Amino acid sequence: MESSKQQTDIKNQIMDLVEDFYDLKHKNINFVPGISEVPVSGKVFDSNEIKNLISSSLDFWLTDGDYSEEFSKKMSNFLSLKHIRLVNSGSSANLVSLASLTNKKVKNHILPGAEVITTAVGFPTTVNPIFQNNMTPVFIDSELGTYNPTAQSVIDAYSSDTRAIMMAHTLGNPLEIEKIKDFADDKNLWLIEDNCDALGSTYNGKFTGTFGDISTLSFYPAHHITMGEGGAVMTNSTRLQLSIDSFRDWGRDCWCKSGHDNTCNKRFDWSLGELPYGYDHKYTYSNIGYNLKLTDLQASIGVIQMDKLENFIDLRRKNWKKIDSIVRNYPNYLSPHQPVENSEPSWFGYAILVKDNNHFSRDDFVKFLNERRISTRLLFGGNLIKQPAYEGKNYRVVGSLDNADIVMNSTFWIGVYPGITDDMISYISETFEEFFNSF
Numbered sequence: 001m002e003s004s005k006q007q008t009d010i011k012n013q014i015m016d017l018v019e020d021f022y023d024l025k026h027k028n029i030n031f032v033p034g035i036s037e038v039p040v041s042g043k044v045f046d047s048n049e050i051k052n053l054i055s056s057s058l059d060f061w062l063t064d065g066d067y068s069e070e071f072s073k074k075m076s077n078f079l080s081l082k083h084i085r086l087v088n089s090g091s092s093a094n095l096v097s098l099a100s101l102t103n104k105k106v107k108n109h110i111l112p113g114a115e116v117i118t119t120a121v122g123f124p125t126t127v128n129p130i131f132q133n134n135m136t137p138v139f140i141d142s143e144l145g146t147y148n149p150t151a152q153s154v155i156d157a158y159s160s161d162t163r164a165i166m167m168a169h170t171l172g173n174p175l176e177i178e179k180i181k182d183f184a185d186d187k188n189l190w191l192i193e194d195n196c197d198a199l200g201s202t203y204n205g206k207f208t209g210t211f212g213d214i215s216t217l218s219f220y221p222a223h224h225i226t227m228g229e230g231g232a233v234m235t236n237s238t239r240l241q242l243s244i245d246s247f248r249d250w251g252r253d254c255w256c257k258s259g260h261d262n263t264c265n266k267r268f269d270w271s272l273g274e275l276p277y278g279y280d281h282k283y284t285y286s287n288i289g290y291n292l293k294l295t296d297l298q299a300s301i302g303v304i305q306m307d308k309l310e311n312f313i314d315l316r317r318k319n320w321k322k323i324d325s326i327v328r329n330y331p332n333y334l335s336p337h338q339p340v341e342n343s344e345p346s347w348f349g350y351a352i353l354v355k356d357n358n359h360f361s362r363d364d365f366v367k368f369l370n371e372r373r374i375s376t377r378l379l380f381g382g383n384l385i386k387q388p389a390y391e392g393k394n395y396r397v398v399g400s401l402d403n404a405d406i407v408m409n410s411t412f413w414i415g416v417y418p419g420i421t422d423d424m425i426s427y428i429s430e431t432f433e434e435f436f437n438s439f
């Protein structure tokens, strides 16, 4: 009793010190135009995230535990999805998602060599799991403005070898996901939504990430909420969740939570593969799996971030609108970012297309902005098949990838994340004006 009171007292002292430290190191950092960076993205946090992280380290559970469970419940409530499984990154989430569909225990599972429809405009680790699972990506183009492929272009890419559709809601802008889902159902295809950049986006009032058989999230600092590193694999299907767990956790057949035994009540009564009868289920493997679990330390940060999510989404939308009104001042030179019809994006960034003109290129403009401390990013891999990693790889392309080339050469994006203040937006506006007044 005495010891537990002492523990609480010491913990309270530590937490008070964390508050003081946070105020000194992280609070009220002044923005100085032209000197301070205007970031594209970043962690938005207060002392509560640090306190939870310290509290988790004092617990010293370390592996997947109570904080992971609390976070998963919060995310499950937010998106109204049954199963949230945490992994160490969005890339791992994508890898586990597709791998889980190769499990022979899953009805209609995917075999090696199958085709998976995806887009050439995007982030590599939306596509890489297709190669990593010995399947063939079928690349289609994306539209300029929305930077998503249309549902029709997905339909046009279908062949008798197609078994799945796997793509991202680019920069938070929802795909025409209802039509894509209807098509997937019609052709009995799996649908994986890479929702890493779109947490909180809606299509026809329903959250992206809730249409597909499986969807993913990333919690890297650039994303809507962060744990430093982290990701999630989400599904409403208990059958798929068991497969997801298996691939995430070494390929195991056993479905006990970390630190638990004999959930199946027949731990020493299984007869599987060519193992002797009764071989410990805990050490029985039914898939060629990985270990991609998250730590409870990371989840403890996510638990606090979840409480801020709705406000973060709101701020992203507000900042996006403000940047939009700046970009629309230069219609001869810049094409604005366009939300997909029937959607309300929870934006990841604001994409700008530099039109062909006699004064400057995308690279000139990007250089000008970066010299003035306004950070920019390209639209990820541009045209992915032009990346060295994809040279000589086995894939199919349907239609032209002309827009992907335009994205590669002429598009970039700037930040709308909640750390972007009105002072920063005024500075962005002035800097654009300076640039366009110079010719």
Ligand SMILES: Cc1ncc(COP(=O)(O)O)c(C=O)c1O
Residues within 6 Å of the ligand: 088, 089, 090, 091, 092, 094, 123, 125, 126, 168, 194, 196, 197, 218, 219, 220, 222, 230, 231
């Ligand atoms: C659409 C998309 N998918 C997946 C990822 C990978 O996420 P992570 O960095 O957590 O591996 C990213 C990264 O930003 C992304 O933008």
